[in-house]
Amino acid sequence: MxxxxxxxxxxxxxxxxxxxxxxxxxxxxxxxxxxxxxxxxxxxxxxxxxxxxxxxxxxxxxxxxxxxxxxxxxxxxxxxxxxxxxxxxxxxxxxxxxxxxxxxxxxxxxxxxxxxxxxxxxxxxxxxxxxxxxxxAVKTDEEIDAIREAQKANEAAMRAAEELIAGAEVAGEDAPADGDVEPGVLLRDGEPLTSERVTEEIEVTLLRHGCALDETIVAGGAQAADPHDRGSGPLRANEAVIVDIFPRSKATKYNADMTRTFCVGEPGEILREWYDLTERALEAALDAVEPGATGEDVHAAACEVYESAGEPTFRTDPETETGFIHSTGHGIGLDVHESPRLASGGEELEPGHVITVEPGLYDPEVGGVRIEDLVVVTEDGYDNLTDYPVRFAAE
Amino acid sequence: MxxxxxxxxxxxxxxxxxxxxxxxxxxxxxxxxxxxxxxxxxxxxxxxxxxxxxxxxxxxxxxxxxxxxxxxxxxxxxxxxxxxxxxxxxxxxxxxxxxxxxxxxxxxxxxxxxxxxxxxxxxxxxxxxxxxxxxxAVKTDEEIDAIREAQKANEAAMRAAEELIAGAEVAGEDAPADGDVEPGVLLRDGEPLTSERVTEEIEVTLLRHGCALDETIVAGGAQAADPHDRGSGPLRANEAVIVDIFPRSKATKYNADMTRTFCVGEPGEILREWYDLTERALEAALDAVEPGATGEDVHAAACEVYESAGEPTFRTDPETETGFIHSTGHGIGLDVHESPRLASGGEELEPGHVITVEPGLYDPEVGGVRIEDLVVVTEDGYDNLTDYPVRFAAE
Missing domain, CATH: 3.40.350.10 (Creatinase/prolidase N-terminal domain)
Structure with a gap:
């Protein structure tokens, strides 16, 4: 404290x-x-x-x-x-x-x-x-270490999820599709690979690493277009699968948070463009993180990347249900969501603030893409507490 | 609803x-x-x-x-x-x-x-x-089914915990004790069996059965004497180990609750007497459960068993830190703790109330014993939603 x-x-x-x-x-x-x-x-x-x-x-x-x-x-x-x-x-x-x-x-x-x-x-x-x-909102070194530890468990869980997805066969391509399984459905051991199965793997991994969990998101296709849909049922090839994990250390009670979006097979042109845009939005937002900048500034940096590509944001249309339809991030600590907010009206950043940076694009017709890192604001910028590759093709 | x-x-x-x-x-x-x-x-x-x-x-x-x-x-x-x-x-x-x-x-x-x-x-x-x-507090049939389902997951988890404990070797008896391991410590695969290890097994089992979890209790020896101590470190032979599991169904959000107390080896005379007393207190309390009886009546039935054996309760000494130092139970549903209370001042029971009945005895010098079943009040008594043996010796 x-x-x-x-x-x-x-x-x-x-x-x-x-x-x-x-x-x-x-x-x-x-x-x-x-x-x-x-x-x-x-x-x-x-x-x-x-x-x-x-x-x-x-x-x-x-x-x-x-x-x-x-x-x-x-x-x-x-x-x-x-x-x-x-x-x-x-x-x-x-x-x-x-x-x-x-x-x-x-x-x-x-x-x-x-x-x-x-x-x-x-x-x-x-x-x-x-x-x-x-x-x-302003963390001590000990609190930052606690969050870093929880993020390490998160990395192990994300690894487990990515491997499960990357190792899947595709019904109708690598394996026969039959009456029960539609072509394009991901398969493990001949069974459809579901959101629930990936979630279970993530959560067991978190438990083995000393973390409890709340509600993990593994959402593919149209489900991924609703940022709070936890996902259910079979995952499919050529779709974007959002994996958003927020574990809590049982020992320290501090939370971590990370999102990656994966695809098995060939994402369409729009999804590919969305992924590139979102990676650029993440970089632009991270570049804006420093003491004295406001949460609104960081949010603006992400919005500008999307807006200049013609994607709607809450800044250009408060009622939009597609595009970039959430804030750029939030503080994290004993709560998963706490101060500061990276959004319109977001407060000034201070060294010791631990924040997520998580731009994304959504449309039920296309799917959803989100990439999220967890960083701590330092005297001259930020340290990224997330050590996990940013890649669309699951490996 | x-x-x-x-x-x-x-x-x-x-x-x-x-x-x-x-x-x-x-x-x-x-x-x-x-x-x-x-x-x-x-x-x-x-x-x-x-x-x-x-x-x-x-x-x-x-x-x-x-x-x-x-x-x-x-x-x-x-x-x-x-x-x-x-x-x-x-x-x-x-x-x-x-x-x-x-x-x-x-x-x-x-x-x-x-x-x-x-x-x-x-x-x-x-x-x-x-x-x-x-x-x-008054549940529909659908809600009761949801709680019953969560209790089934609980039974699987309790089974996993009991097997882990029952299958342990005892350092200094079945296996050598050395400088690192004190005689009497429970061992699995040559390693001390800890509260944390048993908790992990429980929680992984719950996840595999579609349940989330909050804070599982696996507490042995003096730790078991504090009813809210979650337990940590190596478990030991001849001590009572309280295992209290309260899973929550991810699908329905309804909770279940069960406690058993296990021992590997030979519990002392006092612990053995406490176990028998607690089993009798459980039976007496369950016998008192029916519509029209109050939560206070059920609590009184448990207290009387303990008090007539000379054990202190909150009724005989509100400041006691040993004996029966909590209420006899609580309603359960979307909250782990909700109405009605089985305690002094506890309200009248109605058909559809789902309640825990969980007498126990505690003293840091001796340890702790608690046995908890989950029941639903019916028109003419109760149905026990718990299908798990009551036995002290882990099998």
């Missing part, structure tokens, strides 16, 4: 304290408490100290594992599991006991707790800037 | 609508919208209809996949990615356009959105009862 930056950013709060009510699912909570509690618990930052309130079940582990100055448990407030009003009374007592009469909460903090504290005459303000997310 | 129950429970709201602002990570959102959006989006229930507001990136998929009556996108409100106030203006316009001037939000809805709507003169009330969670 970047404690100096934390103290700095929270020092000028308009409230006496900063309050989180969340489980480890919430990256702010994980960051500030340093504790992996599966159920929601309270973390209060006040006067430079971090205070935790957890259930009896978590107490033992919290006292040894949390990055907190004090840890208390429900029994300290004679609270028994269950009663809603009693729980809110306990929360108010916990806050007030630390000399705190007003708190800031992040925008996604629970309204139930906020209103309950207000009823108990503790002022609650929404921290619209989400300061903890701003603190989290 | 239990639409009748939903309409019924939301019909007498004190507000014009019910509003969710959450991603698919939120079970209420997944339930009401039927949509797996990775980033937060709005779902408004009003006049018996479900309305979604999603980003352009999600729009195509939402129109085909969501269980919604209408789907709109940000561009319909001329909103461009980024501006906070503009986003809140869009949210208010979306709500008001549906004829809604006041909304209920669940207790864990985001305070940022609640306060922003209030500033725009839309009343926001906290639904302290979390009605959607109450609706979700």
């Amino acid at each position: 970047n404690r100096t930056r934390l103290d700095d950013r929270l020092a000028d709060l308009d409230a006496d304290g900063y309050l989180l009510d969340a489980s480890q699912e919430d990256a702010n909570q994980l960051y500030l408490s340093g504790f992996t509690g599966p159920d929601p618990f309270l973390t209060l930052y006040a006067d430079g100290e971090v205070h935790l309130l957890v259930s009896g079940l978590e107490y033992g582990r919290a006292t040894t594992e949390a990055a907190a100055d004090t840890v208390q448990r429900h029994a300290d407030y004679d609270y028994e599991y269950g009663g809603r009003e009693e729980r809110n009374d306990m929360y108010a007592a916990f806050v007030r006991e630390k000399g705190v009469d007003s708190v800031s909460m992040p925008p996604r903090g629970p309204v139930g707790t906020a209103d309950a504290l207000r009823e108990r005459e503790i002022d609650v303000f929404v921290d619209g800037d989400d300061r903890l997310q701003e603190v989290r | 239990n639409r009748t129950r939903l309409d019924d429970r939301l019909a007498d709201l004190d507000a014009d609508g019910y509003l969710l602002d959450a991603s698919q990570e939120d079970a209420n959102q997944l339930y009401l919208s039927g949509f797996t959006g990775p980033d937060p989006f709005l779902t408004l229930y009003a006049d018996g209809e479900v309305h979604l507001l999603v980003s352009g990136l999600e729009y195509g998929r939402a129109t085909t996949e969501a269980a919604a009556d209408t789907v709109q996108r940000h561009a319909d409100y001329d909103y461009e990615y980024g501006g906070r106030e503009e986003r809140n203006d869009m949210y208010a316009a979306f709500v008001r356009e549906k004829g809604v001037d006041s909304v209920s939000m669940p207790p864990r809805g985001p305070v940022g959105t609640a306060d922003a709507l209030r500033e725009r003169e839309i009343d926001v009330f906290v639904d302290g009862d979390d009605r959607l969670q109450e609706v979700r």
